[in-house]
Amino acid sequence: MSAEIINGRELADELRERMKEDVEQLSEQGIVPNLTVIIVGEDPASLSYVRGKKRASHKIGIHSDLIELPETTSHQELLHLIQQLNSNDEVHGILVQLPLPAHINEDEVIETISPDKDVDGFHPISIGRMMAQKDTFLPCTPLGILTMLDEKNIDIEGKHAVVLGRSRIVGKPIGQMLLNRNATVTYCHSRTKDLADVLRQADILIVAIGKPAFITGEHVKKGAVVIDVGINRLEDGTLTGDVDFESASEQAAYITPVPKGVGPMTITMLLQNTIKAAKLKNQVTTRS
Numbered sequence: 001m002s003a004e005i006i007n008g009r010e011l012a013d014e015l016r017e018r019m020k021e022d023v024e025q026l027s028e029q030g031i032v033p034n035l036t037v038i039i040v041g042e043d044p045a046s047l048s049y050v051r052g053k054k055r056a057s058h059k060i061g062i063h064s065d066l067i068e069l070p071e072t073t074s075h076q077e078l079l080h081l082i083q084q085l086n087s088n089d090e091v092h093g094i095l096v097q098l099p100l101p102a103h104i105n106e107d108e109v110i111e112t113i114s115p116d117k118d119v120d121g122f123h124p125i126s127i128g129r130m131m132a133q134k135d136t137f138l139p140c141t142p143l144g145i146l147t148m149l150d151e152k153n154i155d156i157e158g159k160h161a162v163v164l165g166r167s168r169i170v171g172k173p174i175g176q177m178l179l180n181r182n183a184t185v186t187y188c189h190s191r192t193k194d195l196a197d198v199l200r201q202a203d204i205l206i207v208a209i210g211k212p213a214f215i216t217g218e219h220v221k222k223g224a225v226v227i228d229v230g231i232n233r234l235e236d237g238t239l240t241g242d243v244d245f246e247s248a249s250e251q252a253a254y255i256t257p258v259p260k261g262v263g264p265m266t267i268t269m270l271l272q273n274t275i276k277a278a279k280l281k282n283q284v285t286t287r288s
């Protein structure tokens with residue numbers, strides 16, 4: 001068996017076309033969704049992601065400002081900027097690109113963003129609301145993963161989902177979000193015993209550990225759904241995931257590639273959250 005590939009690039013393009021119409025409807029009412037993205041430092045990958053966010057926003061009619069701050073920016077300077085954006089009525093969404101330089105306290109930065117503008121869904125209030133299954137901003141990568149599963153009509157309820165990795169951005173929230181959809185969830189990490197045995201039990205396997213080709217076909221149950229969240233740049237410049245695509249796709253029923261898998265969905269869900277923030281601010285409902 002060779003797995004069906006879930007093409008995140010194609011799905012992202014389709015969804016962005018639908019969002020463009022939504023944004024047009026909003027602009028007819030005088031509302032232009034407005035996203036401010038902040039980056040501190042010059043990490044090339046992060047710079048490329050934030051520029052991608054700005055480009056994708058503009059393409060569908062979202063106004064986006066990118067604030068590029070030097071590596072030497074102090075913690076207090078960053079908090080002050082966020083406070084100014086919180087009280088700027090024109091700004092609907094604020095995103096601080098992660099990771100931040102080591103001298104900046106990431107938790108405090110995230111907690112300073114107004115929960116009403118938290119389009120990344122990382123604020124403790126957003127997380128609490130997610131756990132309580134209330135409407136909130138959901139983190140973009142996990143939301144992108146759920147959207148991919150839903151678009152392929154893949155059942156989640158009652159399935160054993162195994163999440164490898166426990167980061168703030170992906171691992172922790174995707175496990176909770178799958179639990180909210182009635183999956184049975186197991187988290188695995190660097191201290192998990194008998195890891196290979198646990199991985200082989202997964203109906204849905206989410207891999208987000210940042211280790212190239214860590215997962216191979218021998219870890220994948222026949223017919224499983226494999227979601228590869230890894231983005232690893234190899235020495236020759238090529239991009240590869242955490243999953244060995246060839247061997248895993250011999251076992252899986254569905255698999256996401258890298259690139260063109262989960263990555264493009266992350267930015268798409270940011271656009272969706274920004275539109276949601278603009279609607280919430282203006283108490284607007286539109287067709288979608």
Ligand SMILES: Nc1nc2c(c(=O)[nH]1)N[C@@H](CN(C=O)c1ccc(C(=O)N[C@@H](CCC(=O)O)C(=O)O)cc1)CN2
Pocket residue numbers: 048049095096097098099120140141169231239258259260261262263264265266267
């Ligand atoms: N504040 C945040 N910081 C970070 C997040 C986040 O959601 N919020 N996620 C990641 C990085 N990320 C977005 O910020 C991101 C990563 C990858 C892609 C993407 O489209 N990848 C492409 C390949 C791109 C390439 O060639 O390099 C793909 O997989 O096809 C988009 C967004 C960490 N920080």
